[in-house]
Amino acid sequence: MDAIEVNDLTKRFNSKGSLAAVDHLSFCVAEGEIFGLLGPNGAGKTTLIKILTTLLKPTSGMATVAGYDVRREKNRVRESIGIVFQEPALDWRLTGRENLDFHARMYGITRGEREKRIEEALKLVELEDKADIVTDKYSSGMKRRLEIARGFIHNPQVLFLDEPTLGLDTQTKRKIWDYIKELNARERITIVLTTHQMDEADYLCDRVGIMDHGKIIALDTPRNLKDLISSDLVSLELNMEGSSNDVEVFKSLDFVTEFREQNGFVTLKMERADLRIPAIMEVAKRAGLEIISVNLRKPSLEDVFLHFTGRKIRE
Ligand SMILES: Nc1ncnc2c1ncn2[C@@H]1O[C@H](COP(=O)(O)OP(=O)(O)O)[C@@H](O)[C@H]1O
Ligand SMILES: [Mg+2]
Structure with missing residues (x-):
């Protein structure tokens, strides 16, 4: 079974006739894959991620995530995924550890398991030393790292990352790339990320869908895509x-x-x-x-x- 199946998916924000933000998309993401959506601003990347994470309803077409229908089995989909969005979603009054704990509780993870998972997650994103500081005091790079940790603390099958390194300096960006690779290799989590940075897509992704005006205009491994130019x-x-x-x-x-x-x-x-x-x-x-x-x-x-x-x- 594929981790994600998208079939003829379309999203229009306005009345009929307007341009579609997501325009009759069909593609699959294999289990364990790092799949990238690469495209300029306004291409429809965030809209597509929001549909796949059940936050937006498609206008037509269908999609499944972890085998569940994003329209009819919203809760099942939500239980199976982790999300890191462009807009930060941490509670600044809580420490890093508390943020992770709060999130893990919401997923009903038992206390013993929670402690273990939190330690592992903090270690992966190298925030063990900063775990007990309120996140208000974190740098933007640290916040993003904590959000990635939070995204996978409940052991999701699929992790969605919307522009995970947007606005970060090169060094932090590289670190986050490493965490993403390690997470994928170690836990076999399927990862779907969006980016408008070609080096990010090239370095991280097993396959890349190049998006423009709501359509995927090319989809293949970075290697094969570049061989097209040849x-x-x-x-x-x-x-x-x-x-x-x-x-x-x-x-x-x-x-x-x-x-x-x-x-x-x-x-x-x-x-x-x-x-x-x-x-x-x-x-x-x-x-x-x-x-x-x-x-x-x-x-x-x-x-x-x-x-x-x-x-x-x-x-
Ligand atoms: N809530 C909304 N209402 C109306 N139009 C929207 C909304 N969200 C996105 N759009 C439009 O949909 C298109 C795709 O946007 P988006 O998915 O955010 O692209 P990307 O993430 O690739 O930059 C853009 O033209 C954008 O203006
Ligand atoms: Mg976006």
Whole structure:
């Protein structure tokens, strides 16, 4: 069974005819997967998460989470999931530990189990030292970490994270990425996260759905998505004082689809450049060209978004 099944799901906020925030979506998320929804502001990511977490009613279509229907089995769905939303939802007057305890009680977790789970959760997000401070005094990074701990304290089957690292500094962001990976690996929790940061989707997700205007325009592993673009760029810096400067020799390589040269810098366009470097080096060597440096640029998910929509994700 898939952790999530979405079939022809649509959400319109206004009367008929208006644009759909979620537009006839169909996809599945496998158990144990880290699944990312990547898209610019307004793409419909939060709306989709709200439907899957039963906070919003879809206009049409269906969705199941952990096998339960988000319309007809709301309580079952709620028992099976954890949620971390963009807006903070901690009680600032309580300590970190109290926040977790309160949440675990609401899920009816027994005292002994609660203590054990709270210790483990605090440890994972490295807040053991700060557990007994009121969360009002926490930095934004600490708050987010505590919210992630709270999101999984009751052992959900599926954890939803809406823009989990939005507004955090790079260092905190990296830490949160590590917690998410560890949580997924250790507890086999299925994780669905939204982001507009390609590096986040690329680093964390097993599969990514690229969202725009309520639709998923591409869905695959980050690797396969980037292979869709398939043109890598290899830049070579050559020593023009060397014994040869027959730079045109690279044109003889049949996998090179584009060749540019300027002041000893050669740029070659090709597919799967990672497999081509040896052949490039060999040709240079035979032609007596001295290569000072090699740079390989892989296409990013940004390039994929650009490919499908004709614009940059950040615009
Ligand atoms: N409560 C609402 N009422 C009306 N329109 C909404 C509401 N929430 C979201 N929208 C609209 O739905 C679209 C998708 O928004 P949202 O799901 O928040 O996108 P994202 O999370 O990808 O930034 C946007 O055009 C937004 O203005
Ligand atoms: Mg959003």
